[in-house]
Amino acid sequence: xxxxxxxxxxxxxxxxxxxxxxxxxxxxxxxxxxxxxxxxxxxxxxxxxxxxxxxxxxxxxxxxxxxxxxxxxxxxxxxxxxxxxxxxxxxxxxxxxxxxxxxxxxxxxxxxxxxxxxxxxxxxxxxxxxxxxxxxxxxxxxxxxxxxxxxxxxxxxxxxxxxxxxxxxxxxxxxxxxxxxxxxxxxxxxxxxxxxxxxxxxxxxxxxxxxxxxxxxxxxxxxxxxxxxxxxxxxxxxxxxxxxxxxxxxxxxxxxxxxxxxxxxxxxxxxxxxxxxxxxxxxxxxxxxxxxxxxxxxxxxxxxxxxxxxxxxxxxxxxxxxxxxxxxxxxxxxxxxxxxxxxxxxxxxxxxxxxxxxxxxxxxxxxxxxxxxxxxxxxxxxxxxxxxxxxxxxxxxxxxxxxxxxxxxxxxxxxxxxxxxxxxxxxxxxxxxxxxxxxxxxxxxxxxxxxxxxxxxxxxxxxxxxxxxxxxxxxxxxxxxxxxxxxxxxxxxxxxxxxxxxxxxxxxxxxxxxxxxxxxxxxxxxxxxxxxxxxxxxxxxxxxxxxxxxxxxxxxxxxxxxxxxxxxxxxxxxxxxxxxxxxxxxxxxxxxxxxxxxxxx
Amino acid sequence: xxxxxxxxxxxxxxxxxxxxxxxxxxxxxxxxxxxxxxxxxxxxxxxxxxxxxxxxxxxxxxxxxxxxxxxxxxxxxxxxxxxxxxxxxxxxxxxxxxxxxxxxxxxxxxxxxxxxxxxxxxxxxxxxxxxxxxxxxxxxxxxxxxxxxxxxxxxxxxxxxxxxxxxxxxxxxxxxxxxxxxxxxxxxxxxxxxxxxxxxxxxxxxxxxxxxxxxxxxxxxxxxxxxxxxxxxxxxxxxxxxxxxxxxxxxxxxxxxxxxxxxxxxxxxxxxxxxxxxxxxxxxxxxxxxxxxxxxxxxxxxxxxxxxxxxxxxxxxxxxxxxxxxxxxxxxxxxxxxxxxxxxxxxxxxxxxxxxxxxxxxxxxxxxxx
Numbered sequence: 001x002x003x004x005x006x007x008x009x010x011x012x013x014x015x016x017x018x019x020x021x022x023x024x025x026x027x028x029x030x031x032x033x034x035x036x037x038x039x040x041x042x043x044x045x046x047x048x049x050x051x052x053x054x055x056x057x058x059x060x061x062x063x064x065x066x067x068x069x070x071x072x073x074x075x076x077x078x079x080x081x082x083x084x085x086x087x088x089x090x091x092x093x094x095x096x097x098x099x100x101x102x103x104x105x106x107x108x109x110x111x112x113x114x115x116x117x118x119x120x121x122x123x124x125x126x127x128x129x130x131x132x133x134x135x136x137x138x139x140x141x142x143x144x145x146x147x148x149x150x151x152x153x154x155x156x157x158x159x160x161x162x163x164x165x166x167x168x169x170x171x172x173x174x175x176x177x178x179x180x181x182x183x184x185x186x187x188x189x190x191x192x193x194x195x196x197x198x199x200x201x202x203x204x205x206x207x208x209x210x211x212x213x214x215x216x217x218x219x220x221x222x223x224x225x226x227x228x229x230x231x232x233x234x235x236x237x238x239x240x241x242x243x244x245x246x247x248x249x250x251x252x253x254x255x256x257x258x259x260x261x262x263x264x265x266x267x268x269x270x271x272x273x274x275x276x277x278x279x280x281x282x283x284x285x286x287x288x289x290x291x292x293x294x295x296x297x298x299x300x301x302x303x304x305x306x307x308x309x310x311x312x313x314x315x316x317x318x319x320x321x322x323x324x325x326x327x328x329x330x331x332x333x334x335x336x337x338x339x340x341x342x343x344x345x346x347x348x349x350x351x352x353x354x355x356x357x358x359x360x361x362x363x364x365x366x367x368x369x370x371x372x373x374x375x376x377x378x379x380x381x382x383x384x385x386x387x388x389x390x391x392x393x394x395x396x397x398x399x400x401x402x403x404x405x406x407x408x409x410x411x412x413x414x415x416x417x418x419x420x421x422x423x424x425x426x427x428x429x430x431x432x433x434x435x436x437x438x439x440x441x442x443x444x445x446x447x448x449x450x451x452x453x454x455x456x457x458x459x460x461x462x463x464x465x466x467x468x469x470x471x472x473x474x475x476x477x478x479x480x481x482x483x484x485x486x487x488x489x490x491x492x493x494x495x496x497x498x499x500x501x502x503x504x505x506x507x508x509x510x511x512x513x514x515x516x517x518x519x520x521x522x523x524x525x526x527x528x529x530x531x532x533x534x535x536x537x538x539x540x541x542x543x544x545x546x547x548x549x550x551x552x553x554x555x556x557x558x559x560x561x562x563x564x565x566x567x568x569x570x571x572x573x574x575x576x577x578x579x580x581x582x583x584x585x586x587x588x589x590x591x592x593x594x595x596x597x598x599x600x601x
Numbered sequence: 602x603x604x605x606x607x608x609x610x611x612x613x614x615x616x617x618x619x620x621x622x623x624x625x626x627x628x629x630x631x632x633x634x635x636x637x638x639x640x641x642x643x644x645x646x647x648x649x650x651x652x653x654x655x656x657x658x659x660x661x662x663x664x665x666x667x668x669x670x671x672x673x674x675x676x677x678x679x680x681x682x683x684x685x686x687x688x689x690x691x692x693x694x695x696x697x698x699x700x701x702x703x704x705x706x707x708x709x710x711x712x713x714x715x716x717x718x719x720x721x722x723x724x725x726x727x728x729x730x731x732x733x734x735x736x737x738x739x740x741x742x743x744x745x746x747x748x749x750x751x752x753x754x755x756x757x758x759x760x761x762x763x764x765x766x767x768x769x770x771x772x773x774x775x776x777x778x779x780x781x782x783x784x785x786x787x788x789x790x791x792x793x794x795x796x797x798x799x800x801x802x803x804x805x806x807x808x809x810x811x812x813x814x815x816x817x818x819x820x821x822x823x824x825x826x827x828x829x830x831x832x833x834x835x836x837x838x839x840x841x842x843x844x845x846x847x848x849x850x851x852x853x854x855x856x857x858x859x860x861x862x863x864x865x866x867x868x869x870x871x872x873x874x875x876x877x878x879x880x881x882x883x884x885x886x887x888x889x890x891x892x893x894x895x896x897x898x899x900x901x902x903x904x905x906x907x908x909x910x911x912x913x914x915x916x917x918x919x920x921x922x923x924x925x926x927x928x929x930x931x932x933x934x935x936x937x938x939x940x941x942x943x944x945x946x947x948x949x950x951x952x953x954x955x956x957x958x959x960x961x962x963x964x965x966x967x968x969x970x971x
Contacts, residue, residue: 527962552964553960566971572964
């Protein structure tokens with residue numbers, strides 16, 4: 001099929017505005033699948049994604065549309081993750097497209113992620129056209145939303161299709177608009193091969209499957225390809241395009257097409273998203289712009305609850321990493337928790353997803369330490385350390401100063417909540433940048449916030465202080481100097497490495513006090529009194545005490561049913577075995593987890 | 602051949618108390634007749650292997666055995682006597698709830714050979730009785746107690762519960778003083794435990810529970826007040842005038858042989874543990890024992906320790922060696938050493954026994970011996 005009959009596009013939207021549902025409708029309406037064959041949401045094929053209603057990994061699907069002009073068009077719909085943790089992946093997916101459909105909720109209007117994603121699309125020179133979804137809702141106000149789109153984004157919206165993806169209303173219009181408004185791809189099929197990797201997955205039969213957009217040239221079975229950034233070279237085994245949930249092999253992929261390549265590659269690390277694939281025998285002069293290696297933003301320690309499961313955890317992480325190049329891990333040892341791994345993630349959502357997959361798909365019981373960001377420690381001898389584990393912080397007298405990562409955040413909020421949201425940002429050490437009113441009632445707040453202030457529960461706090469209306473997006477800005485200290489927890493005067501974390505000097509006391517209170521409730525009484533202390537630089541700043549056990553008795557023991565009493569005692573003994581030994585104190589696993597949720601109250 | 606202790610379970614109650622997790626029903630009284638028939642049959646069928654064994658104690662518990670017409674108790678006692686060799690001086694106890702047995706009924710019990718009563722008072726404050734879900738008042742109890750004395754019972758236990766929601770050390774002291782004033786031969790004083798599946802458990806958020814420290818203050822008050830009044834604490838929760846310790850319960854704690862009849866009843870004889878079905882429907886169809894577990898030597902040693910240590914007299918070192926053929930220090934050297942170091946166990950000549958602190962946290966100690 002010639003380039004004139006190809007449309008490569010994606011859908012951008014704020015979370016819950018109906019992106020995946022529209023994608024499903026497009027796939028359905030183009031007739032590649034019957035309704036019966038469709039899974040509820042074809043593009044999201046991981047269970048977890050379906051449950052959380054989010055899209056984790058970008059994927060693509062090719063369908064055939066017969067337009068009103070009687071001609072057939074190939075639609076390559078590339079799905080993008082909607083969450084800020086996966087911003088870089090979004091940007092690479094967009095780079096594989098020529099245009100984008102902007103879905104806006106007819107009732108809610110523009111949200112922070114709508115803006116973030118649409119700007120990202122415009123940055124990639126995509127032609128963006130809006131559709132207004134959920135017009136069947138009683139609260140729908142399409143005219144207001146059209147004005148909002150024009151005022152705020154500056155793109156034409158008066159003839160935007162008014163649709164309900166859920167009800168199947170207005171889908172034909174969307175399909176025609178794709179043909180009319182999204183430009184056909186360009187690029188010389190006879191030039192040297194230049195293809196953009198926008199995703200890759202590991203398949204146990206085919207090895208790594210590279211998802212790519214061919215910018216120039218062509219690729220077929222037997223072509224010797226090279227990843228320009230990683231330098232990996234392999235001979236192509238198969239090329240093809242994406243059916244819904246299936247790989248359909250074909251002869252050749254050429255400039256303008258979207259498809260996949262397999263080449264017996266064993267590790268997704270060799271096929272980094274954003275890298276350029278070229279022909280090793282006839283390479284292109286320059287790679288495509290914009291490749292960067294994604295760095296982990298959030299780190300935490302992950303330990304098996306049962307120490308004997310350490311090899312299982314290692315195997316599970318290995319397997320997950322086959323499909324997720326942005327997951328980092330390396331072995332570490334904690335005095336309190338034994339053998340485990342320090343793991344790096346794109347963000348907190350990414351962390352939660354990995355943790356959940358480890359627990360669910362690999363049946364592992366985990367103890368995780370408080371998530372932290374990567375701090376830069378400038379030592380007096382000039383050395384700079386990237387600190388991912390608080391326990392590795394050098395002695396205070398060896399530190400010149402420390403830096404922490406800061407993000408630029410945009411918060412979209414209704415007028416009435418501006419005050420409380422600004423207060424929240426203030427509490428989280430935010431630096432106010434600006435307020436822009438979108439309409440008289442809605443504003444876009446811009447702040448710079450330290451990343452470590454938002455990785456815990458910022459999103460929840462935002463929602464609760466705006467009755468669910470505020471939306472939020474951020475991007476990494478850079479490192480800034482800050483007054484940071486390491487907060488240590490001592491149980492019965494022994495420092496517990498797994499509970500140490502880095503905190504801003506001003507909040508050290510408050511955090512320390514909350515940790516002590518939480519731990520006091522979690523640690524059972526022992527034969528002796530147990531002090532729980534928070535310390536900064538060896539100085540105690542907070543203390544609680546677990547009083548000595550006074551009662552542990554089965555008052556009643558007769559009736560002859562000794563077996564039952566024995567079972568009770570056995571249960572008690574078993575419970576002890578599952579505890580972590582800190583000196584002479586037995587600490588339940590739950591205590592380590594409880595301190596992760598300090599800000600609930 | 603060791604003497605036997607017999608237990609007979611009567612699972613019927615007028616109302617279920619809020620703390621009670623014993624196997625008993627408030628809504629099955631229509632099954633009483635058939636149940637007693639089955640009990641009689643079970644007792645009759647049981648003697649086979651055990652024929653000729655002397656019975657040194659019988660305990661009729663529940664439930665509320667005193668709810669039954671006295672004649673039914675008489676029938677059961679008749680069957681027991683015809684199948685077993687009941688010692689002349691056997692201790693024969695029955696549990697009585699205030700308000701469910703008058704002088705007549707008590708007199709009949711005496712005719713059947715019952716010589717010990719266990720009366721559930723629990724508290725000497727009516728509002729605390731209400732909290733517990735008891736059906737009687739303090740006055741009802743006093744009437745039953747006096748009737749028992751008049752009938753000639755000279756061996757009476759009174760059951761008490763401390764740490765009732767809303768109770769204070771002061772009201773608990775009232776209860777103890779009231780009971781001492783009546784002068785029973787035996788007092789069982791339990792600290793309330795929240796048991797799974799009970800009314801209290803299901804409504805736990807609605808009550809003002811006594812905290813751990815107050816609970817212990819009450820318990821220590823119990824020991825000192827009852828001690829001053831001449832009651833010897835011979836087990837974690839049991840106090841008696843000299844020579845009046847409950848012989849039946851002592852059999853459980855000393856690893857003696859016992860046979861239980863009725864639903865849910867447990868038995869242990871000649872190194873094997875049995876347990877009857879918990880289902881009254883099954884029992885009425887003739888199903889009895891549903892579980893039999895032979896005890897290993899390790900089981901028996903663990904039980905010797907954790908049951909024996911419940912008694913303030915402790916366990917005897919020579920007793921252990923005679924029973925198991927090796928010294929207790931061979932088996933539990935490490936545990937004993939730790940407990941002695943932590944002042945939970947005293948090493949006194951031939952005896953190991955719990956200290957006061959050991960009694961308070963006895964589960965912690967016992968778990969070590971499993």
